[in-house]
Amino acid sequence: MxxxxxxxxxxxxxxxxxxxxxxxxxxxPVVQNAIQESFSHLTNTNVADAIRFPRFTGTAKDRQAAANWLARRLKGTSDPDRIVLANGSQSILAMLIAYYVKPGGVLLTEALTYPAIKPLSRLFGVTLSGVSIDTEGIQPESLDEACANFKGKARALYCMPTLHNPTSAIMTEERREKIAKIARRHDLSIFEDDIYGVLPQAAPPPLSTFAPERSWYISGLSKSLACQLRAAYVAGPSRSMMENVFWPGVRTTNWMIAPLIAEIATHWLSSGLxxxxxxxxxxxxxxxxxxxxxxxxxxxxxxxxxxxxxxxxxxxxxxxxxxxxxxxxxxxxxxxxxxxxxxxxxxxxxxxxxxxxxxxxxxxxxxxxxxxxxxxxx
Known part of the structure; x- marks a missing residue:
């Protein structure tokens, strides 16, 4: 024994x-102070009512605070109606893969990528295929070739153009333009993971801004502020597309953010913390x-x-x-x-x-x- x-x-x-x-x-140390301040803030508000019900895609206040924060990268004010709150980037990716790639489809990604994308792809019966990378990230020629080889089965590209995980590469603006053109030519949806994008003092505009009609821009707070705050945001092409992807899952999945976490995240974003x-x-x-x-x-x-x-x-x-x-x-x-x-x-x-x-x-x-x-x- x-x-x-x-x-x-x-x-x-x-x-x-x-x-x-x-x-x-x-x-x-600022995080500890922020958490203490947040609880003090909550005791001075009717927090029981604020977190009484699921927030699903987030309240108007949640989405506006998120829009203001994402505008640091997306440049200008983002449209709150195109933003959804979730309990992490994996939850967002699960909904996107299920809706766009579907069983039997192909999800393209960098030849080195976020490891969690592997079990997610297996869960949904999706083939994961790596695209060649260099010091800037995805090589356009390799992406174009992969799309052609899969003959329409390659339905989306998951990538991390800014502070790529694991290489820390940052794709140039010129390269982003090329990737966007290839995605348009092959009708490829783009799942852009910009979870580290807010960390550099200056970085090229997100890939999503070069093909906004097919891009899903993902960001969050656990990789830029504190791992204690698992709050993620996704900005999609339109309000109707956001509803199509996320709303059907509110009764069958657990992608929604916990109301208390949403309340604290929105407070941090709105207060300057x-x-x-x-x-x-x-x-x-x-x-x-x-x-x-x-x-x-x-x-x-x-x-x-x-x-x-x-x-x-x-x-x-x-x-x-x-x-x-x-x-x-x-x-x-x-x-x-x-x-x-x-x-x-x-x-x-x-x-x-x-x-x-x-x-x-x-x-x-x-x-x-x-x-x-x-x-x-x-």
Whole structure:
């Protein structure tokens, strides 16, 4: 009979684990203050009535606050009637894949992509096909060829043009224009994941702005402000299209945002707390990037706002052996092959999420372990 560890032992093991495998913004004191202020705000309002019923696509106030926030990227004021609130980007993608791609269809994505898109595609009986990428992201010629090869079965493109996960690449404006033209030519819907897009001080306009009639722009707060606030937003081509995609699922799925979370998210966006947190996250990211560069003894040639690093292993060190060696030292990274879609681009690489470590000492200690194993092989 196997020995079952007690709760204390499990807690200690969990507490000692350094998890670079997940990717969240670094913790900043402003978040704690914002949460406390939010509860104070809620006690001074009739919150019981405000959260009494499901908010489905969000209240008018929710959507207006979201529109103002998304306007930071979409430029100008977004139309609140084209915005829906959800409990995370995965929930949004589930509804979009089910409606547009459907079983038997093909969803195109970068050859390296957000790992959660894989089980989502399997869930809906959708074929996932990777498109070649370079230092800017999707290569237009490869996208055009994939669309032609699938002869109409390729129905949508899921991509992350700004601070791509895992490479941190940022697609140029010229490249975005080319991708938009190809999508039009092949009648391809675009699911643009801009979850990190608000982090850079300056970035090209979203891909969605180059083909708005077929684009679904996805953003949220858990990757830019705080992982505690799982609120996501999607802006679609029109109000009627939003209703067609999302409204039928209100009685059969769980994509809707929890009313209390929506209330807090809208308060953060409306009160200026969100911008204060965003600026703090940018500052803390810089500190953590500096620590990483000190520990690794090199500069990372990516946008300063990126808090995830894409690192190449030295020749001769297998990814599996490297990941196992880290596990033996209670440390986890994002294995590169988990991001790959029909490619070998991740076979000798891994991602480090700098934001999850509780503090800078833990971050430095974990990075030193990673660096030490790599150095031992060079």
């Amino acid at each position: 196997h020995d079952i560890p007690n709760v204390t032992e499990v807690s200690r093991a969990t507490a000692s684990l350094i998890d670079f495998g997940r990717n969240f913004p670094p913790p900043v 969100a911008l204060e947190i965003l600026n703090s996250v940018r500052v803390e990211t810089q500190k953590r990037r500096s620590i990483a560069e000190q520990v690794f003894g090199r500069r990372f040639d990516i946008d300063p706002a990126s808090y995830h690093l894409w690192v190449t292993l030295p020749r001769g060190l297998s990814l599996a052996d490297f990941v196992e060696a880290l596990k033996q030292r209670s440390l986890v990274v994002g294995a590169g092959d988990s991001f790959a879609v029909g490619s070998t681009l991740g076979d000798a690489r891994f991602r480090i999420g700098l934001g999850v470590a509780a503090n800078e000492d833990e971050l430095r200690r974990g990075l030193a372990i990673v660096s030490g194993i790599i150095s031992a092989e060079t």
